[in-house]
Amino acid sequence: MQTFNDLEIVEGKTKILVPPDSVNAKVPPKEPAFFNPRARLNRDFSVIAYSAFIKNFEGPKIFLDGLAGIGARGLRVANEVKNIEKVVVNDLNSSALSLGLRSAKLNNLSNYEISENETCRFLSSYSKKGSRAAIVDIDPFGSPSKYIDCAIRATMHGGLFSATATDLQVLHGLANDACKRRYYGIPVKTEYGNEIAIRLILGCINMIAARFDVEVVPLFVENEMHYYRTYVKILNKPIQQEKMGYILHCNFCGNRTTFEYQSNVCSLCNSKIVMAGPLWTGQLFSKKYVLSMLEQIPNCSVDKKCEKILQRCALEAEMPGTYFTLDEIAEKMKCAPLSLKKAINKLQNGGFLASPTSLNFKGIRTSANINELKEIFAS
Ligand SMILES: C[S@@+](CC[C@H](N)C(=O)[O-])C[C@H]1O[C@@H](n2cnc3c(N)ncnc32)[C@H](O)[C@@H]1O
Numbered sequence: 001m002q003t004f005n006d007l008e009i010v011e012g013k014t015k016i017l018v019p020p021d022s023v024n025a026k027v028p029p030k031e032p033a034f035f036n037p038r039a040r041l042n043r044d045f046s047v048i049a050y051s052a053f054i055k056n057f058e059g060p061k062i063f064l065d066g067l068a069g070i071g072a073r074g075l076r077v078a079n080e081v082k083n084i085e086k087v088v089v090n091d092l093n094s095s096a097l098s099l100g101l102r103s104a105k106l107n108n109l110s111n112y113e114i115s116e117n118e119t120c121r122f123l124s125s126y127s128k129k130g131s132r133a134a135i136v137d138i139d140p141f142g143s144p145s146k147y148i149d150c151a152i153r154a155t156m157h158g159g160l161f162s163a164t165a166t167d168l169q170v171l172h173g174l175a176n177d178a179c180k181r182r183y184y185g186i187p188v189k190t191e192y193g194n195e196i197a198i199r200l201i202l203g204c205i206n207m208i209a210a211r212f213d214v215e216v217v218p219l220f221v222e223n224e225m226h227y228y229r230t231y232v233k234i235l236n237k238p239i240q241q242e243k244m245g246y247i248l249h250c251n252f253c254g255n256r257t258t259f260e261y262q263s264n265v266c267s268l269c270n271s272k273i274v275m276a277g278p279l280w281t282g283q284l285f286s287k288k289y290v291l292s293m294l295e296q297i298p299n300c301s302v303d304k305k306c307e308k309i310l311q312r313c314a315l316e317a318e319m320p321g322t323y324f325t326l327d328e329i330a331e332k333m334k335c336a337p338l339s340l341k342k343a344i345n346k347l348q349n350g351g352f353l354a355s356p357t358s359l360n361f362k363g364i365r366t367s368a369n370i371n372e373l374k375e376i377f378a379s
């Protein structure tokens, strides 16, 4: 086992021992153990999301982290999520695991265990009915796709499965063959590429789950520059309603729709359209769950940004899929962009649904199509 001089940091309410190079180097090294200080916001969201989930969860409150590194997420869950009974963190790197154990001692945690195994072997040992976990997380380097199957099997009925993806180039259309292999669908390059990426990940989770009669219900999604995170509820029952389809995008007029079937022609201007998918076309958020996350904020030690982002999630939760950006509309109309507030007011006064979106601070969701939107903005 490697040894190294470690550094004590505090994230949220938790003391974490980390390899010094992980906070000093531009890109955190994988050796002797991986820790990314820039992923703090996503761990903050985990603490909020899991606290909201566990509060209303009946059954053994066990959290499994399949790819834990030095255990940053697991340590925070064990220390900061009220009523969590047991956290088991797994990794192949024994140096990372023993560093995590020392952090656990530093925080006087008695609910933190380690496992040194390959992720799918680890998760498979929890796949039997009766031994499944309330919450399962996978946070790999790159794509989560190869771990989704065993992660879902290790999550109990009514439990929560969260996953990170960092293979942004693949999800953003720079390697469509790889995207099809990993996620079963392809993206198109648009202003709302992050939403397409999230829908591809959710579509892949849904297709894998459907193979063994499991329904997934997205509760919350979030993204920053370098990652995507999805949180879905697992229900052991066949899918009731098909929520897979395509995003149809017209590069000529800017029209965009989510649709069950493939199509070649823009419904507004008859131009040839581009198509992303197959992907998830259902809701990205559960409004009730997002509101319960907001309720948890005063109890959590998290970045102020979290509350602002969650407020947007609550507003957009029941809005149509795909958003417009104010900059692209302004470019099409050859004028300066409206402020977000003004744009939303104009649309609402014009009788359309309109909200901001957490996925882009200059983005709006609306029931208006591109032509209606331009007309309203010009008025
Ligand atoms: C992105 S890091 C995890 C970061 C961690 N979740 C956090 O919040 O700090 C991915 C981890 O997966 C581990 N890993 C990679 N492939 C693995 C495998 N097949 N089985 C178990 N662990 C693996 C690596 O050792 C690394 O620590």
Ligand SMILES: [Zn+2]
Pocket: 250, 251, 252, 253, 254, 255, 266, 267, 268, 269, 270, 271
């Ligand atoms: Zn068109």
